[in-house]
Amino acid sequence: MLQVKTLSTLFYKDDSIIKAVDDFSFYIEKGETLGLLGESGSGKSTVALSILRLISKPGKIVSGAIELDGQDILKLSDKEIINIRGAKLSMIFQDPFSSLNPVFTIGDQIAETISLHQKLSKKESWRKAKEMLQKVQIDPDRIRNYPHQFSGGMRQRVMIAMALSCQPEFLIADEPTTALDVTIQEGVLKLIKDLQRELGFGMIFITHNFRIAKKVCDRFCVMQKGKLVEEGSQVFNKPQKPYTKKLVDCMNLLYA
Ligand SMILES: Nc1ncnc2c1ncn2[C@@H]1O[C@H](COP(=O)(O)OP(=O)(O)O)[C@@H](O)[C@H]1O
Ligand SMILES: [Mg+2]
Numbered sequence: 001m002l003q004v005k006t007l008s009t010l011f012y013k014d015d016s017i018i019k020a021v022d023d024f025s026f027y028i029e030k031g032e033t034l035g036l037l038g039e040s041g042s043g044k045s046t047v048a049l050s051i052l053r054l055i056s057k058p059g060k061i062v063s064g065a066i067e068l069d070g071q072d073i074l075k076l077s078d079k080e081i082i083n084i085r086g087a088k089l090s091m092i093f094q095d096p097f098s099s100l101n102p103v104f105t106i107g108d109q110i111a112e113t114i115s116l117h118q119k120l121s122k123k124e125s126w127r128k129a130k131e132m133l134q135k136v137q138i139d140p141d142r143i144r145n146y147p148h149q150f151s152g153g154m155r156q157r158v159m160i161a162m163a164l165s166c167q168p169e170f171l172i173a174d175e176p177t178t179a180l181d182v183t184i185q186e187g188v189l190k191l192i193k194d195l196q197r198e199l200g201f202g203m204i205f206i207t208h209n210f211r212i213a214k215k216v217c218d219r220f221c222v223m224q225k226g227k228l229v230e231e232g233s234q235v236f237n238k239p240q241k242p243y244t245k246k247l248v249d250c251m252n253l254l255y256a
Contacts, residue, residue, distance in 0.1 A: 002051070002089075002170050002202065003027040007064035008226075009043075009050045012057075020046040020059070022226035030169055033196070033203045035217030037210065037235070039247070043226040044206045048172045051204075052091055053081045068169070087117040090168035092159045094175040099159060100147040106133075107143035110162045117166045132161040136191060153184035160192065167199060174206045189216060210236065210251035222247065 009021040020043045028034045036044050049055050051066055053073060066073040068088060073081065093099050101109060110129035114120060120128065130140040136157040138150075147155055156176060163171060173192065177185040193216060196203055207213050213220065220235040221228055222244050230244045239245040 001027060001029050001067075001069065002204075003065075003067040004047070004051065005065040005067065007047070007050060007061065007066065009046050009055055009059060009061045011059045019226045021050060024064075024223070024226065024228055026221050026228065026231065028170065028202045028204060030202045031196075031200050032219065033205050033217045035213040035220040036204055036206045036223065037208070037213055037220055037247070038223035038229075039208060042223040044208075044223060045174055046226075047223075048091060048174050048204065048206060051172060052085055052089055083117070086113055086163075086168070087166045088169050089172070090163040090166070090170070091172040091174065092156070092163050092176050094178050100155060102147055105144045105146055106150075106158045110143075110158070110165055113162050114165050128165065129161075132165045133158075135164070135195065136161045151184075152180050153188055156180060156188055157191065160188075160195070164195060164199060164201070168201055170202045170204065171196075172204045172206070175208070176205075177212065178207070178209070185212070192216075208251075210248065 004027070005025050007021050007024045008019065011018040011020055024047060026034065036047060038044055046055070050061050051073070055061055061074060064074070068084070073084065076084070100106070107126060107129050110132055111122070111125040114128050115122065115125040126143070130143055133140045133143060138154060138157055150158065176192065177188050180188060189212065205213070205216050214236055219233045220231065222230045222235060224243055230239065230241045234240065235244055236248055239248055
Protein backbone atom coordinates (compact mmCIF):
# COMPACT_ATOMS: atom_id res chain seq x y z
CA MET A 1 0.00 0.00 0.00
CA LEU A 2 1.07 3.58 -0.69
CA GLN A 3 -0.02 6.09 1.91
CA VAL A 4 0.45 9.82 1.67
CA LYS A 5 -0.01 11.41 5.07
CA THR A 6 -0.53 15.14 5.67
CA LEU A 7 1.87 16.06 2.89
CA SER A 8 2.74 19.71 2.38
CA THR A 9 4.94 20.90 -0.47
CA LEU A 10 5.75 24.57 -0.94
CA PHE A 11 7.33 26.67 -3.67
CA TYR A 12 9.34 29.64 -2.48
CA LYS A 13 9.02 32.61 -4.82
CA ASP A 14 10.87 35.91 -4.46
CA ASP A 15 8.03 37.60 -2.66
CA SER A 16 5.62 34.81 -1.77
CA ILE A 17 5.21 31.18 -0.79
CA ILE A 18 2.89 28.92 -2.80
CA LYS A 19 1.29 26.06 -0.90
CA ALA A 20 1.11 23.73 -3.90
CA VAL A 21 0.20 20.76 -1.69
CA ASP A 22 -1.37 21.59 1.63
CA ASP A 23 -1.88 18.95 4.30
CA PHE A 24 -2.93 16.37 1.72
CA SER A 25 -3.60 12.70 2.58
CA PHE A 26 -4.70 9.66 0.62
CA TYR A 27 -3.91 5.98 0.16
CA ILE A 28 -3.86 3.51 -2.69
CA GLU A 29 -3.73 -0.28 -2.74
CA LYS A 30 -1.97 -2.44 -5.28
CA GLY A 31 -4.12 -3.24 -8.30
CA GLU A 32 -6.49 -0.31 -7.93
CA THR A 33 -6.62 2.99 -9.81
CA LEU A 34 -7.00 6.22 -7.93
CA GLY A 35 -7.96 9.27 -9.97
CA LEU A 36 -6.40 12.52 -8.85
CA LEU A 37 -8.66 15.25 -10.18
CA GLY A 38 -8.64 19.00 -10.10
CA GLU A 39 -8.32 22.05 -12.26
CA SER A 40 -5.00 23.24 -13.62
CA GLY A 41 -2.71 24.50 -10.84
CA SER A 42 -4.50 22.60 -8.06
CA GLY A 43 -1.31 20.70 -7.15
CA LYS A 44 -1.75 17.33 -8.87
CA SER A 45 1.69 17.18 -10.48
CA THR A 46 3.32 18.41 -7.29
CA VAL A 47 1.76 15.47 -5.42
CA ALA A 48 3.18 13.11 -8.06
CA LEU A 49 6.65 14.61 -8.02
CA SER A 50 6.66 14.66 -4.22
CA ILE A 51 5.93 10.92 -4.10
CA LEU A 52 8.96 10.27 -6.32
CA ARG A 53 11.01 12.80 -4.37
CA LEU A 54 11.56 14.81 -7.55
CA ILE A 55 10.79 18.19 -6.02
CA SER A 56 13.71 20.57 -6.30
CA LYS A 57 14.33 24.27 -5.68
CA PRO A 58 12.41 26.51 -5.37
CA GLY A 59 10.16 23.72 -4.09
CA LYS A 60 10.43 21.77 -0.86
CA ILE A 61 8.46 19.06 0.91
CA VAL A 62 8.02 20.63 4.33
CA SER A 63 5.98 18.05 6.22
CA GLY A 64 4.18 14.74 6.09
CA ALA A 65 5.06 11.15 5.31
CA ILE A 66 4.89 9.03 2.16
CA GLU A 67 4.77 5.41 3.18
CA LEU A 68 5.37 2.59 0.74
CA ASP A 69 4.50 -0.69 2.47
CA GLY A 70 5.01 1.08 5.79
CA GLN A 71 8.39 2.62 4.94
CA ASP A 72 8.57 6.42 4.82
CA ILE A 73 10.11 7.42 1.49
CA LEU A 74 10.84 10.89 2.80
CA LYS A 75 13.30 9.39 5.28
CA LEU A 76 15.35 7.52 2.67
CA SER A 77 18.78 8.68 1.53
CA ASP A 78 19.21 9.92 -2.06
CA LYS A 79 20.85 6.62 -2.94
CA GLU A 80 18.00 4.59 -1.46
CA ILE A 81 15.38 6.58 -3.31
CA ILE A 82 17.13 5.91 -6.62
CA ASN A 83 16.70 2.20 -5.95
CA ILE A 84 12.96 2.68 -5.42
CA ARG A 85 12.32 5.09 -8.30
CA GLY A 86 11.68 3.07 -11.45
CA ALA A 87 11.72 -0.19 -9.52
CA LYS A 88 8.87 0.09 -7.02
CA LEU A 89 7.45 3.46 -8.02
CA SER A 90 7.34 4.61 -11.60
CA MET A 91 5.92 7.54 -13.50
CA ILE A 92 4.80 8.52 -16.96
CA PHE A 93 4.44 12.15 -17.91
CA GLN A 94 2.24 14.21 -20.17
CA ASP A 95 4.91 14.85 -22.76
CA PRO A 96 6.75 11.68 -23.75
CA PHE A 97 9.20 13.59 -25.95
CA SER A 98 10.71 15.65 -23.17
CA SER A 99 11.22 12.57 -21.01
CA LEU A 100 13.09 10.63 -23.69
CA ASN A 101 16.68 11.47 -24.51
CA PRO A 102 16.89 12.30 -28.25
CA VAL A 103 20.50 11.14 -28.68
CA PHE A 104 20.01 7.56 -27.45
CA THR A 105 18.01 4.77 -29.04
CA ILE A 106 14.88 3.66 -27.22
CA GLY A 107 16.60 0.31 -26.60
CA ASP A 108 19.49 2.05 -24.81
CA GLN A 109 17.03 3.92 -22.62
CA ILE A 110 14.78 0.99 -21.70
CA ALA A 111 17.73 -1.35 -21.16
CA GLU A 112 19.47 1.22 -18.98
CA THR A 113 16.45 1.41 -16.66
CA ILE A 114 16.38 -2.37 -16.49
CA SER A 115 20.09 -2.81 -15.78
CA LEU A 116 20.02 -0.06 -13.16
CA HIS A 117 17.60 -2.03 -11.02
CA GLN A 118 18.12 -5.65 -11.96
CA LYS A 119 21.34 -7.51 -11.94
CA LEU A 120 21.21 -8.50 -15.60
CA SER A 121 23.87 -8.61 -18.27
CA LYS A 122 23.69 -6.10 -21.11
CA LYS A 123 22.39 -8.81 -23.40
CA GLU A 124 19.71 -9.85 -20.93
CA SER A 125 18.63 -6.23 -20.39
CA TRP A 126 18.21 -5.78 -24.15
CA ARG A 127 16.25 -9.00 -24.38
CA LYS A 128 13.95 -7.78 -21.62
CA ALA A 129 13.65 -4.37 -23.32
CA LYS A 130 12.47 -6.15 -26.47
CA GLU A 131 9.95 -8.08 -24.43
CA MET A 132 8.62 -4.81 -23.00
CA LEU A 133 8.31 -3.31 -26.49
CA GLN A 134 6.23 -6.29 -27.49
CA LYS A 135 4.02 -5.73 -24.45
CA VAL A 136 3.30 -2.16 -25.56
CA GLN A 137 2.67 -3.31 -29.13
CA ILE A 138 5.76 -1.86 -30.74
CA ASP A 139 7.69 -4.02 -33.18
CA PRO A 140 10.78 -5.17 -31.19
CA ASP A 141 12.85 -4.82 -34.37
CA ARG A 142 12.59 -1.07 -33.88
CA ILE A 143 14.61 -1.23 -30.66
CA ARG A 144 17.55 0.61 -32.28
CA ASN A 145 15.39 3.50 -33.45
CA TYR A 146 15.63 6.99 -31.94
CA PRO A 147 12.71 8.78 -30.25
CA HIS A 148 12.13 11.13 -33.22
CA GLN A 149 11.44 8.13 -35.44
CA PHE A 150 8.22 7.42 -33.55
CA SER A 151 4.84 9.16 -33.49
CA GLY A 152 3.58 10.80 -30.29
CA GLY A 153 1.41 7.84 -29.36
CA MET A 154 4.25 5.40 -29.93
CA ARG A 155 6.63 7.50 -27.84
CA GLN A 156 4.15 7.35 -24.99
CA ARG A 157 4.08 3.56 -25.44
CA VAL A 158 7.87 3.56 -25.19
CA MET A 159 7.60 5.53 -21.94
CA ILE A 160 5.08 3.02 -20.65
CA ALA A 161 7.45 0.18 -21.56
CA MET A 162 10.24 1.91 -19.67
CA ALA A 163 8.08 2.72 -16.64
CA LEU A 164 6.87 -0.86 -16.34
CA SER A 165 10.14 -2.59 -17.23
CA CYS A 166 10.99 -3.34 -13.60
CA GLN A 167 7.47 -4.35 -12.56
CA PRO A 168 6.75 -1.41 -10.23
CA GLU A 169 4.20 -1.75 -7.43
CA PHE A 170 2.77 1.66 -8.28
CA LEU A 171 2.62 3.71 -11.46
CA ILE A 172 1.88 7.42 -11.44
CA ALA A 173 0.41 8.55 -14.75
CA ASP A 174 0.33 12.35 -14.98
CA GLU A 175 -2.05 13.36 -17.78
CA PRO A 176 -0.61 10.53 -19.92
CA THR A 177 -2.82 11.15 -22.95
CA THR A 178 -3.36 14.91 -22.78
CA ALA A 179 -0.66 15.67 -25.35
CA LEU A 180 -1.88 12.99 -27.77
CA ASP A 181 -4.33 13.18 -30.65
CA VAL A 182 -7.84 12.31 -29.51
CA THR A 183 -7.90 9.45 -32.02
CA ILE A 184 -4.99 7.65 -30.36
CA GLN A 185 -5.84 8.47 -26.72
CA GLU A 186 -8.23 5.54 -26.46
CA GLY A 187 -5.62 3.03 -27.59
CA VAL A 188 -3.04 4.24 -25.08
CA LEU A 189 -5.61 4.19 -22.24
CA LYS A 190 -6.68 0.69 -23.14
CA LEU A 191 -3.06 -0.44 -23.23
CA ILE A 192 -2.40 1.00 -19.75
CA LYS A 193 -5.48 -0.72 -18.32
CA ASP A 194 -4.68 -4.05 -20.01
CA LEU A 195 -1.13 -3.95 -18.64
CA GLN A 196 -2.45 -3.10 -15.19
CA ARG A 197 -4.67 -6.16 -15.31
CA GLU A 198 -1.71 -8.30 -16.39
CA LEU A 199 0.93 -6.89 -14.03
CA GLY A 200 -1.20 -5.83 -11.06
CA PHE A 201 0.33 -2.45 -10.25
CA GLY A 202 -1.62 0.23 -8.42
CA MET A 203 -2.04 3.44 -10.39
CA ILE A 204 -2.44 7.08 -9.52
CA PHE A 205 -4.07 8.51 -12.60
CA ILE A 206 -3.88 12.28 -12.84
CA THR A 207 -6.23 14.06 -15.19
CA HIS A 208 -8.44 17.07 -15.60
CA ASN A 209 -10.55 15.15 -18.11
CA PHE A 210 -13.45 13.62 -16.21
CA ARG A 211 -14.66 11.53 -19.11
CA ILE A 212 -11.34 9.68 -19.10
CA ALA A 213 -11.26 9.55 -15.29
CA LYS A 214 -14.66 7.88 -15.14
CA LYS A 215 -13.51 5.24 -17.57
CA VAL A 216 -10.18 4.44 -15.99
CA CYS A 217 -10.44 4.96 -12.21
CA ASP A 218 -11.99 3.03 -9.31
CA ARG A 219 -11.90 5.85 -6.80
CA PHE A 220 -11.13 9.56 -6.82
CA CYS A 221 -9.52 12.39 -4.90
CA VAL A 222 -10.60 15.87 -5.85
CA MET A 223 -8.03 18.60 -5.21
CA GLN A 224 -8.41 22.34 -4.96
CA LYS A 225 -5.54 24.71 -4.19
CA GLY A 226 -3.42 21.92 -2.78
CA LYS A 227 -6.11 20.59 -0.47
CA LEU A 228 -8.28 17.49 -0.60
CA VAL A 229 -11.88 18.51 -1.26
CA GLU A 230 -13.55 15.14 -1.58
CA GLU A 231 -12.57 11.48 -1.77
CA GLY A 232 -14.45 8.37 -2.85
CA SER A 233 -16.15 6.68 -5.78
CA GLN A 234 -19.28 8.86 -5.59
CA VAL A 235 -17.62 11.94 -7.04
CA PHE A 236 -19.48 11.81 -10.35
CA ASN A 237 -22.79 10.32 -9.33
CA LYS A 238 -23.28 11.91 -5.95
CA PRO A 239 -20.76 14.68 -5.33
CA GLN A 240 -20.84 15.64 -1.67
CA LYS A 241 -19.14 19.02 -1.83
CA PRO A 242 -20.36 22.12 -3.72
CA TYR A 243 -16.90 22.51 -5.31
CA THR A 244 -16.95 18.95 -6.65
CA LYS A 245 -20.44 19.44 -8.02
CA LYS A 246 -19.43 22.63 -9.80
CA LEU A 247 -16.33 20.95 -11.23
CA VAL A 248 -18.30 17.92 -12.43
CA ASP A 249 -20.98 20.12 -14.04
CA CYS A 250 -18.32 22.14 -15.78
CA MET A 251 -16.49 19.04 -17.04
CA ASN A 252 -19.73 17.47 -18.24
CA LEU A 253 -20.29 20.56 -20.38
CA LEU A 254 -16.73 20.46 -21.71
CA TYR A 255 -16.50 16.77 -22.46
CA ALA A 256 -20.14 15.96 -23.20
N1 LIG B 1 8.68 24.60 -10.25
C1 LIG B 1 7.76 25.42 -9.75
N2 LIG B 1 8.10 26.66 -9.32
C2 LIG B 1 7.17 27.50 -8.80
N3 LIG B 1 5.88 27.19 -8.64
C3 LIG B 1 5.47 25.98 -9.04
C4 LIG B 1 6.38 25.03 -9.62
N4 LIG B 1 5.69 23.90 -9.92
C5 LIG B 1 4.41 24.13 -9.55
N5 LIG B 1 4.27 25.37 -9.02
C6 LIG B 1 3.02 25.98 -8.51
O1 LIG B 1 2.38 25.04 -7.67
C7 LIG B 1 0.97 25.03 -7.89
C8 LIG B 1 0.52 23.63 -8.27
O2 LIG B 1 1.05 23.30 -9.54
P1 LIG B 1 0.91 21.85 -10.19
O3 LIG B 1 1.23 20.85 -9.16
O4 LIG B 1 1.72 21.86 -11.42
O5 LIG B 1 -0.64 21.80 -10.52
P2 LIG B 1 -1.46 20.83 -11.52
O6 LIG B 1 -0.59 19.68 -11.88
O7 LIG B 1 -2.69 20.46 -10.77
O8 LIG B 1 -1.80 21.68 -12.72
C9 LIG B 1 0.70 26.08 -8.94
O9 LIG B 1 0.35 27.29 -8.30
C10 LIG B 1 2.03 26.22 -9.63
O10 LIG B 1 2.19 27.51 -10.16
MG1 LIG C 1 0.05 18.99 -13.77
